[in-house]
Amino acid sequence: MAIVETKGLTYTYPIGTKPAFEDVSIEIQKGEFVILTGPSGCGKTTLCRCFNGLIPHFYNGEIKGEATVAGLRTTEHPIHELAQHVGLVFQDPENQLFSLSVEKDVGFGLENLGTAREEIRRKVDWALKITGTYELKDRAPYELSGGQQQRVAIASVLAMQPEVIVLDEPTSFLDPLGAKTIFEVISNLNKNLGITIILVEHRLDLAARYANRVIIMDKGKIVLNGDPRVVFSSDEAQTIGVGVPKVAMLFQFLKTHGVALSRVPLSSEEAAEAIREALAHD
């Protein structure tokens, strides 16, 4: 059974004149790492808000079709119940962190659920260790660098042990090294813990290699949905104006000029290998 599923999902904001997205049907299986991308205003952030029930419970508006997460219809279950299955990490970690210490922030969700003290401690320590923020636990979130803050924000959703984590452009405000670390942390959650990841991103050069699937939205609709190597080498992806990874653009450039690499690379390592191989066989 799919862990995240939407069927003919259409949503219009209360002040909107036309739907933010329309007729979206997707199925995401447990353990997938999905990148969701598309030009600004394509509806991807809005779609993410459906996964944890922010839409329709918080934003109201008009919703048609259905969204199911971990077997729960999001229209029928309250946000706090959905939050135990889906964690949402926002673009700007400052919007998510507010406590006096990192440890308190990470434990906040569990406290709200009335979790036993010992269990909170155990889960918080676990989440801090996995995200590499354990040594920061007594610090105030505002003292941390953007990259550290974002890792704490991830820890705070991880502590709830959700099956799905949705991240909405989590690296926009980070420097490249900070961004790289975040992608590695997310990838480890996916590989080692089997957590399903839905990552909304514009900058795909560092993220593409971790995904097993890419969904591209444009003007409120899903236009491409599949294997990253297929999606990024398609003509549509190039024309829609998503940040196709540079290594995939290089593949495309070579192909148009008569040099075929053995596969579409998703990282510089893969690209270098493919070029080396092609030259050796030439």
Place this chain on the structure above:
Amino acid sequence: MIEVQDIYYTYQNGFEALKGVSLKIQKGQFIAVMGQNGAGKTTLVKHFNGLLKPTKGTVLVDGVDTRKVSIATLARKVGFVFQNPDRQLFCETVEDEIAFALKNFGYSDENIKKRVDWALNILDLVQYRKVSPFMLSGGERKRVALASVLAWDPEIIVLDEPTIGQDSQQKERLRQFIVQLNRQEKAVIIVTHDIEFVAEIKPRIVLMAQGKIIAEGEASEILTNAELANQSSLVVPEIAQIFKSLRDLGFDGNITDVYEGGKAILEKFGENR
């Protein structure tokens, strides 16, 4: 155009953000100031329009010491677009927003109209003329902020993190736009973390760390230097990584963009045949 002479800057809380920075910016130059958060990048560029005055040292804009002129006078020469457009926008419509500074500068109504139309046009905002900036998306608000600065035609334009929240088409538009400004002999300075953007358009790079400039030079030299990247929380761009690891095949390890990279590979295939 801008001459920064050994400046130091200490914030009121005692944080020394700049520790002896010197830099010259010429007409028509395109410069990217890069480096880790807290390296002093934004502090440095805020000296260009007099928003900050150095604690020690001197900043000259067109030969004039920024301490000796008002921000209002400097603003005509140096346009500044903030990282967060919401710090800059406050009018009820996009059109009013763009006209605001022009009115302050005392331009005639006719001139204002001409300039507003031009700015709306060039940043693809015509359809939003009568719309409140706050109804627009983050990326669109950023374009409004840029339009309102360009409208008064400053000689030097400083853009703080212009690519955040912009998709690849908008980034391409921004790139073309900067090239156009450079052609008009305007200096464009961007503060950015967007390594892949910079790798494609190759401005001159000023790399900062801990309040100092640690390197300055062409993009192809600076971006491909792994040690410098590490010191400033950057990563070597993907295309550059490929060519660095293919050096043993005789490739130039300083290639940073797709087009040049592609050409180099095609040439290699040509030699083989």
